Amino acid sequence: xxxxxxxxxxxxxxxxxxxxxxxxxxxxxxxxxxxxxxxxxxxxxxxxxxxxxxxxxxxxxxxxxxxxxxxxxxxxxxxxxxxxxxxxxxxxxxxxxxxxxxxxxxxxxxxxxxxxxxxxxxxxxxxxxxxxxxxxxxxxxxxxxxxxxxxxxxxxxxxxxxxxxxxxxxxxxxxxxxxxxxxxxxxxxxxxxxxxxxxxxxxxxxxxxxxxxxxxxxxxxxxxxxxxxxxxxxxxxxxxxxxxxxxxxxxxxxxxxxxxxxxxxxxxxxxxxxxxxxxxxxxxxxxxxxxxxxxxxxxxxxxxxxxxxxxxxxxxxxxxxxxxxxxxxxxxxxxxxxxxxxxxxxxxxxxxxxxxxxxxxxxxxxxxxxxxxxxxxxxxxxxxxxxxxxxxxxxxxxxxxxxxxxxxxxxxxxxxxxxxxxxxxxxxxxxxxxxxxxxxxxxxxxxxxxxxxxxxxx
Amino acid sequence: xxxxxxxxxxxxxxxxxxxxxxxxxxxxxxxxxxxxxxxxxxxxxxxxxxxxxxxxxxxxxxxxxxxxxxxxxxxxxxxxxxxxxxxxxxxxxxxxxxxxxxxxxxxxxxxxxxxxxxxxxxxxxxxxxxxxxxxxxxxxxxxxxxxxxxxxxxxxxxxxxxxxxxxxxxxxxxxxxxxxxxxxxxxxxxxxxxxxxxxxxxxxxxxxxxxxxxxxxxxxxxxxxxxxxxxxxxxxxxxxxxxxxxxxxxxxxxxxxxxxxxxxxxxxxxxxxxxxxxxxxxxxxxxxxxxxxxxxxxxxxxxxxxxxxxxxxxxxxxxxxxxxxxxxxxxxxxxxxxxxxxxxxxxxxxxxxxxxxxxxxxxxxxxxxxxxxxxxxxxxxxxxxxxxxxxxxxxxxxxxxxxxxxxxxxxxxxxxxxxxxxxxxxxxxxxxxxxxxxxxxxxxxxxxxxxxxxxxxx
Numbered sequence: 001x002x003x004x005x006x007x008x009x010x011x012x013x014x015x016x017x018x019x020x021x022x023x024x025x026x027x028x029x030x031x032x033x034x035x036x037x038x039x040x041x042x043x044x045x046x047x048x049x050x051x052x053x054x055x056x057x058x059x060x061x062x063x064x065x066x067x068x069x070x071x072x073x074x075x076x077x078x079x080x081x082x083x084x085x086x087x088x089x090x091x092x093x094x095x096x097x098x099x100x101x102x103x104x105x106x107x108x109x110x111x112x113x114x115x116x117x118x119x120x121x122x123x124x125x126x127x128x129x130x131x132x133x134x135x136x137x138x139x140x141x142x143x144x145x146x147x148x149x150x151x152x153x154x155x156x157x158x159x160x161x162x163x164x165x166x167x168x169x170x171x172x173x174x175x176x177x178x179x180x181x182x183x184x185x186x187x188x189x190x191x192x193x194x195x196x197x198x199x200x201x202x203x204x205x206x207x208x209x210x211x212x213x214x215x216x217x218x219x220x221x222x223x224x225x226x227x228x229x230x231x232x233x234x235x236x237x238x239x240x241x242x243x244x245x246x247x248x249x250x251x252x253x254x255x256x257x258x259x260x261x262x263x264x265x266x267x268x269x270x271x272x273x274x275x276x277x278x279x280x281x282x283x284x285x286x287x288x289x290x291x292x293x294x295x296x297x298x299x300x301x302x303x304x305x306x307x308x309x310x311x312x313x314x315x316x317x318x319x320x321x322x323x324x325x326x327x328x329x330x331x332x333x334x335x336x337x338x339x340x341x342x343x344x345x346x347x348x349x350x351x352x353x354x355x356x357x358x359x360x361x362x363x364x365x366x367x368x369x370x371x372x373x374x375x376x377x378x379x380x381x382x383x384x385x386x387x388x389x390x391x392x393x394x395x396x397x398x399x400x401x402x403x404x405x406x407x408x409x410x411x412x413x414x415x416x417x418x419x420x421x422x423x424x425x426x427x428x429x430x431x432x433x434x435x436x437x438x439x440x441x442x443x444x445x446x447x448x449x450x451x452x453x454x455x456x457x458x
Numbered sequence: 459x460x461x462x463x464x465x466x467x468x469x470x471x472x473x474x475x476x477x478x479x480x481x482x483x484x485x486x487x488x489x490x491x492x493x494x495x496x497x498x499x500x501x502x503x504x505x506x507x508x509x510x511x512x513x514x515x516x517x518x519x520x521x522x523x524x525x526x527x528x529x530x531x532x533x534x535x536x537x538x539x540x541x542x543x544x545x546x547x548x549x550x551x552x553x554x555x556x557x558x559x560x561x562x563x564x565x566x567x568x569x570x571x572x573x574x575x576x577x578x579x580x581x582x583x584x585x586x587x588x589x590x591x592x593x594x595x596x597x598x599x600x601x602x603x604x605x606x607x608x609x610x611x612x613x614x615x616x617x618x619x620x621x622x623x624x625x626x627x628x629x630x631x632x633x634x635x636x637x638x639x640x641x642x643x644x645x646x647x648x649x650x651x652x653x654x655x656x657x658x659x660x661x662x663x664x665x666x667x668x669x670x671x672x673x674x675x676x677x678x679x680x681x682x683x684x685x686x687x688x689x690x691x692x693x694x695x696x697x698x699x700x701x702x703x704x705x706x707x708x709x710x711x712x713x714x715x716x717x718x719x720x721x722x723x724x725x726x727x728x729x730x731x732x733x734x735x736x737x738x739x740x741x742x743x744x745x746x747x748x749x750x751x752x753x754x755x756x757x758x759x760x761x762x763x764x765x766x767x768x769x770x771x772x773x774x775x776x777x778x779x780x781x782x783x784x785x786x787x788x789x790x791x792x793x794x795x796x797x798x799x800x801x802x803x804x805x806x807x808x809x810x811x812x813x814x815x816x817x818x819x820x821x822x823x824x825x826x827x828x829x830x831x832x833x834x835x836x837x838x839x840x841x842x843x844x845x846x847x848x849x850x851x852x853x854x855x856x857x858x859x860x861x862x863x864x865x866x867x868x869x870x871x872x873x874x875x876x877x878x879x880x881x882x883x884x885x886x887x888x889x890x891x892x893x894x895x896x897x898x899x900x901x902x903x904x905x906x907x908x909x910x911x912x913x914x915x916x
Contacts, residue, residue: 031769091771094668119670154769181673195672199770208734210552210885212577214653214855215639217757217785218749219729219738224758224780228689235683271677272810276666279810280677291676299675300682301773306760307781311489311612312657312818313549314783314855315759315884322682323765325772327675352730352737360770397672397772426773427668 007133007445013438016129017112019049020437023087023121024105024114030065030088030154039065039150042087046128046148053132055146062158065150069169072131073143078452080143082172082411083444084401085124085179086152089116090426097428111431118432119425123178123418124148126437130444141452145172152179152399155199155361160404172411174374174451177402178440180395180417181425183264188382188443190375191415193293193394194402196328196365198337199301201358202230202345203321210306211316221352223320224305230348230355231322234298234341239283241298241326243337243344250331251367253294261289264391274422293394298326323360327396334362364403366413367394374414374451381446382416385439416443464842465591465903471896474587475570477507478895481545481579482563482572488523488546488612497523497608500545504586504606511590513604520616523608527627530589531601536910538601540630540869541902542859543582543637544610547574548884555886569889576890577883581636581876582606584895588902599910603630610637610857613657613819618862630869632832632909635860636898638853638875639883641722646840646901648833649873651751651852652860654786654823656795657759659816660688660803661779669774679810681778682763688806688813689780692756692799697741699756699784701795701802708789709825711752719747722849732880751852756784781818785854792820822861824871825852832872832909839904840874843897874901 028042029035043059043066050070051057057070065088073080092102092115100106105114112122127146134140147170149159163170183189206223207216236242268288272280282291291297305320307313326337342357349355369375370392382390395415402413418440424430486500487493501517501524508528509515515528523546531538550560550573558564563572570580585604592598605628607617621628641647664681665674694700726746730738740749749755763778765771784795800815807813827833828850840848853873860871876898882888 031767031771033768090773091765091767091769093765093767097667153771197672197772199772206735209555209882209887211733212855212879212884213757213759213783214655214785214853215879215883216733216750217783217854218740218753218755219746220733221735221737221739222757224761225689225693228686228758228761231683231686232690275669275674275678277664277679277810279679281679281809282676288677292674295676297676299671299680299774300686300764301671301771302764302766302775303682303686303761303778304766306758307549307551308760308762309489309549309551310491311549312781312783313489313611313759313884314655314657315548316757317760320761323770325671325675325770327672351739352735395672396675397670421670421673424667425673426670426771429667 008442010136011133011438011441016438016441020122020125021105023125024116025103027103028088028150029091030151031091039088043068043150046087049128050146053135062162064158067159067162068146068148070146072140074139075141075143075452078142079173080145080171081448081451082145082147082170082175083127084147084175084177085127086120086149087124088150088153089121090153094428099429107434110435111433112437113429113431115430117430118419118423119430120152120179122432122437123440126418126440127178127444129441130448133441133445134448141449144448145170155363156401159401163404163408167408170409172409175405175409175411175413176416176447177399177413178416178418179399180397180415181419181421181423182417183391183393185420186386188386188388188390189393189417190378190390191395191417192370192392193330193367194365194398195396196332196334196398197325197363198328198334199325199360199362200338200341201321201323201360202227202355203319203358204230204349204353204355205319206353207318210318213314213316216316220316222316223353224317226350226353227305227320227322229350230345231300233348239281241296243340245340246337250329253290257294258290260392262287264289292396294329296326296328296332298324300324328365330365330367332365334364338362363398365398366402368413372412374412377450378414378416378447381443381450384446385442416447418443466900468594469591469896469899474896474899478580478583479563481583482574483561485561486546486608487549488609489549497546501526501608504545507586508604511593520620522616525617525620526604526606528604530598532597533599533601533910536600537631538603538629539906539909540603540605540628540633541585542605542633542635543585544578544607545582546608546611547577547579548611552886557887565892568893569891570895571887571889573888575888576877576881577888578610578637580890580895581898584876584898585636585902587899588906591899591903592906599907602906603628613821614859617859621862621866625866628867630867633863633867633869633871634874634905635857635871636874636876637857638855638873639877639879639881640875641849641851643878644844646844646846646848647851647875648836648848649853649875650828650850651788651825652823652856653854654790654792654856655783655821656786656792657783657818657820658796658799659779659781659818660685660813661777661816662688662807662811662813663777664811665776668776671772671774674774678774680774681811682775684808684811685763685778685780687808688803689758691806697739699754701798703798704795708787711748715752716748718850720745722747750854752787754784754786754790756782758782786823788823788825790823792822796820821856823856824860826871830870832870835908836872836874836905839901839908842904843900874905876901
């Protein structure tokens with residue numbers, strides 16, 4: 001391989017932090033309809049930055065939030081690398097649990113606290129800064145395209161059509177995504193699989209109006225009690241999902257994968273302690289890592305009904321609802337699973353109530369070739385940053401667009417993650433270690449160098 | 459009995475409506491800490507009205523909302539009647555379901571729509587207007603005391619101490635309360651029992667922070683799923699509450715009561731249709747009326763946890779909660795039941811979660827002598843209004859202070875209800891039929907006459 005000089009000394013860490021902070025101050029919550037203006041401002045921020053780096057850059061309107069596309073194609077004969085990221089973030093609720101405001105980035109104990117600091121503004125921007133770092137040394141060693149969307153946290157409803165319409169423009173030899181977590185501190189990792197998702201809302205209707213629990217309690221159907229029964233019946237006492245056909249067609253984990261994961265430095269006790277729990281309940285017969293990476297599951301993500309205010313209101317509500325998501329593994333099809341739960345839940349409604357399912361979004365599970373030349377290039381780049389080989393893992397979460405990339409662009413996808421689970425993505429006080437951000441910038445620069453090296457053949 | 463002239467012609471219905479509307483416009487929500495000013499204004503409205511009728515009237519501050527007390531004792535040798543009511547109302551949520559705003563009373567199809575129209579401003583004010591009607595004919599036939607509180611909907615935390623401190627002033631031969639529903643249209647009824655209540659909040663804790671359902675789903679405890687399990691386990695498949703000891707010591711219904719209620723004109727189908735449900739689930743082995751009036755039950759009154767906003771947030775919440783109330787019958791002690799559920803719920807918490815119970819309020823169940831002379835007087839008064847005898851029922855709801863009246867004032871309590879269940883008390887679009895309001899005024903006036911008649915002995 002071509003060895004290239006250490007870029008660490010050339011990295012302006014102060015400037016890298018300041019620019020990321022400016023990006024994090026923009027409250028780009030894609031799920032919040034009142035923030036469309038902030039979404040557009042965030043897209044423009046990224047377009048302007050990439051344009052300033054000599055990229056041909058534009059924002060493109062969609063039915064939802066805009067997409068940022070930029071390209072710099074000055075490496076004839078070299079591979080083309082498409083870097084995907086998203087500039088939208090999760091809602092900040094519950095706001096009162098944030099130590100410092102979610103959109104006022106603050107460094108405490110070596111960590112950048114802000115919504116989006118790691119998921120995915122921090123990791124996306126590390127690639128932007130990685131490119132800038134390489135440009136400070138000369139031309140880029142590969143052709144680079146950036147595709148930054150604003151709807152990842154709401155299921156990327158408009159990205160797949162965009163990719164279909166712009167398949168030629170987006171054509172690449174490999175797609176790089178940094179939107180997850182490394183296996184652990186000091187441990188670089190390459191992710192070769194993602195779980196998919198089926199996300200639905202369950203609505204339960206009881207009486208046609210709210211009722212006085214004194215006048216009606218004992219005879220009126222209670223939709224909250226009914227919803228609790230339905231939720232309870234969706235899993236059995238072995239932690240298995242009870243939806244008929246749910247497990248059909250799953251690619252079972254191989255012995256090699258189970259062994260590889262069993263060899264990873266993982267401690268259930270430490271994992272449980274990291275989230276402050278005394279146990280890690282789940283599907284019987286599988287280890288924690290197997291349950292997180294290789295097995296499907298079902299969780300209620302939100303629930304509501306009746307009186308939630310101060311004091312005590314003696315009411316039997318007319319309706320109740322819950323948001324329920326199922327994580328899926330290769331072999332499961334989100335549309336099929338959504339159909340299965342949509343047919344099953346109404347049959348669980350207790351006497352006097354009706355239950356309906358309303359799909360919110362789905363994402364396909366994904367598994368990728370462990371031994372591609374791109375994985376080897378990524379391993380070399382990570383070795384230069386961390387001084388050790390990467391471990392090969394899967395991620396419990398999904399990135400809705402990955403399967404579409406695979407189908408429409410026919411390019412392999414390479415996951416090089418920079419953050420850690422302890423970054424608390426999707427939670428109050430989300431953070432990104434300053435050092436992980438800077439290592440991410442170096443990883444990006446080295447990765448583009450390694451992908452441009454002769455021995456990374458097609 | 460002394461027959462007295464028909465007062466119907468003397469009732470100024472227009473004025474009666476206008477005054478009630480003014481009272482209903484005051485948003486006296488006792489559970490809402492932002493409305494303490496409105497509570498004081500409502501108390502003053504009633505004090506001023508009763509003062510204007512020649513009563514010695516005052517409002518008295520409490521640790522919570524003020525109490526209105528007024529008395530007119532100009533009938534030496536005649537019984538003293540204490541009329542209890544409450545001027546506070548339930549919270550108006552969910553506001554969006556009101557056809558017209560809850561605090562802008564509106565007459566549609568012969569019904570007064572407003573929060574508190576029937577519970578209990580309308581029924582309380584019918585007594586005020588009943589007294590005014592009698593005064594338009596001369597002096598009151600009995601000594602009358604009004605006790606109007608502002609905390610009934612939050613469990614009357616300050617009324618019992620007030621009654622204890624003012625037991626001499628409040629002394630009466632009989633206490634009259636109109637705060638419930640008649641058995642049915644055209645059917646006058648006298649209520650001789652009330653259910654009690656134990657109202658608690660259940661909190662479930664999972665991880666120490668919200669988690670990404672992708673990164674943690676399959677291993678992290680989910681407090682919403684756990685709460686659903688706990689709620690489901692609080693009742694068995696026969697509709698019986700599973701809390702150990704819950705049914706101990708209950709006064710079982712007598713054959714006479716079960717027969718009396720079986721003879722009432724009741725249709726399960728019509729009752730179910732009136733609330734828009736296809737079934738009336740409840741404790742096996744009891745009729746609907748028995749379950750509503752004579753059996754305890756458990757209902758979830760509110761539930762919350764995780765993401766309730768727009769779109770889909772892939773989060774596993776750190777905590778979830780629910781408001782749960784149990785309706786109690788004679789023989790059950792609210793404090794004991796609250797202790798039982800507080801001890802039981804933590805044992806139901808699934809692996810990796812913890813559950814705690816936080817008492818909100820309690821109220822004692824109550825049963826009253828069917829054959830008192832006061833019931834006979836009330837029956838005569840009702841006969842003069844409705845042209846038929848009253849039926850004797852119990853109420854599924856409770857009035858927290860009733861047991862205290864019985865204990866501290868040692869006076870029998872007489873329930874003469876004016877509203878109907880279809881008034882939708884505690885619900886959006888609460889209403890009170892204009893005709894029921896006017897009949898209530900006449901009932902109040904005739905009742906005071908009958909209670910003053912010689913043959914109503916002590």
